[in-house]
Amino acid sequence: MTPTTPTTPAPKLRLQNVTKTFLAPRTGQQTLAVADVNLDIQAGEFVCIVGPSGCGKSTVLNMIAGLDKPSTGSIEKDGMAITGPGADRGVMFQDYALMPWQTVQDNVGFGLRHGTPGKPFTPAEREDRIRHFVDLVGLKGSEKKYPHQLSGGMRQRVALARLLANGPDVLLMDEPLGALDAQTRLILQLELLQIWGETAPREQRKTAVFITHDIEEAVFLGDQVVVMSSHPGRVRAVLPIDLPRPRGESARGSARFAQLTDQIWGLIRDEAYRAIGGQSVAKPVEPHAVV
Ligand SMILES: Nc1ncnc2c1ncn2[C@@H]1O[C@H](COP(=O)(O)OP(=O)(O)OP(=O)(O)O)[C@@H](O)[C@H]1O
Ligand SMILES: [Mg+2]
Structure with a gap:
């Protein structure tokens, strides 16, 4: 600053x-x-x-x-x-704000369903991106779990992966x-x-x-x-x-x-x-x- x-x-x-x-x-x-x-x-x-x-x-x-x-x-x-x-601009809050009815991978990929305006993701690109960010936050192997099956730390990792997957610069x-x-x-x-x-x-x-x-x-x-x-x-x-x-x-x-x-x-x-x-x-x- x-x-x-x-x-x-x-x-x-x-x-x-x-x-x-x-x-x-x-x-x-x-x-x-x-x-x-x-x-x-x-x-x-x-x-x-x-x-x-x-x-x-x-x-x-x-x-x-x-x-x-x-x-x-x-x-x-x-x-x-x-x-x-x-x-x-991606936002992350204290209370995870995950969708309880969706798995880790679906939560991470939520914002990617439609891609960015004018440049939609193909299903393969979307999957790659989800995999990349799930790995990045150390959740490999937990892709199919639901939020209630995760610890607080894991849930916040999911929220972080979702935040990053959307590609914000802030x-x-x-x-x-x-x-x-x-x-x-x-x-x-x-x-x-x-x-x-x-x-x-x-x-x-x-x-x-x-x-x-x-x-x-x-x-x-x-x-x-x-x-x-x-x-x-x-x-x-x-x-x-x-x-x-x-x-x-x-x-x-x-x-x-x-x-x-x-x-x-x-x-x-x-x-x-x-x-x-x-x-x-x-x-x-x-x-x-x-x-
Ligand atoms: N939607 C709202 N309507 C009316 N007052 C509000 C609203 N949102 C926040 N305020 C008031 O604005 C002030 C600042 O609130 P804010 O939530 O930004 O504080 P904070 O620093 O984030 O607090 P905390 O550390 O407890 O999260 C408080 O006096 C709060 O009561
Ligand atoms: Mg506050």
Whole structure:
């Protein structure tokens, strides 16, 4: 992410003065969910968004996805206004959103039934593509299983394979690992980086926007961490994460990793305590706490 200047390359995603107000249909009550959000996200960047519950993270992601519209301001991808959902932006949520009546392979291939406009997949191409992405996420052998026969980690792998199979150039992920147990989550973080293209040249990486409550997860994954504050949701800080890539497990134990997580926790600690009705000064501060 970079400040907007005439010399910087056109960003993959640009949010300018974005504000979102929700209007309750019955009462007419307005909620200013996010205000004055300005962000440039460059192609191939992995950007994580953290912030207290209710600060507007999902609202921002949904607007980039085109599932919702800004009340004021603009969101552009490759210089074009985003006007609705599109196959160029794949979305993944915490709750898998798999179709329970379909097998792994049918879930992965769901978006491929009709191909892309003007270029439909042949049945053979579709099968190849499904096989490729099922293998990529480590689910070979589980193609014919149904979601209820899979663990949470496996289900989220299916959701990831489906996301990738549609060939988006922007990955939008809203707490995709939030429902997983701690160990599976750590493993999937590493796998996600590999799949995103951590070992590939930068120009081959997808652009990723990843929401999480977990500061360590944000630091481990991100090139940048956007810290939001609430009431209304605003961008409080954007921190570049200068940990070298590819990041292995050892990255989590480095002094720099601890510094960065401390810094981010320091930015959101007070609000996080307020959100649960406490005061940060009255309690011992856990520098690596997950908020
Ligand atoms: N459809 C809606 N109608 C009215 N208010 C909404 C709607 N969606 C979100 N809000 C409000 O907007 C604010 C931001 O919500 P949002 O879901 O984006 O927060 P969040 O940061 O994703 O929270 P969490 O971490 O709990 O997922 C909250 O005050 C929420 O109540
Ligand atoms: Mg949310």
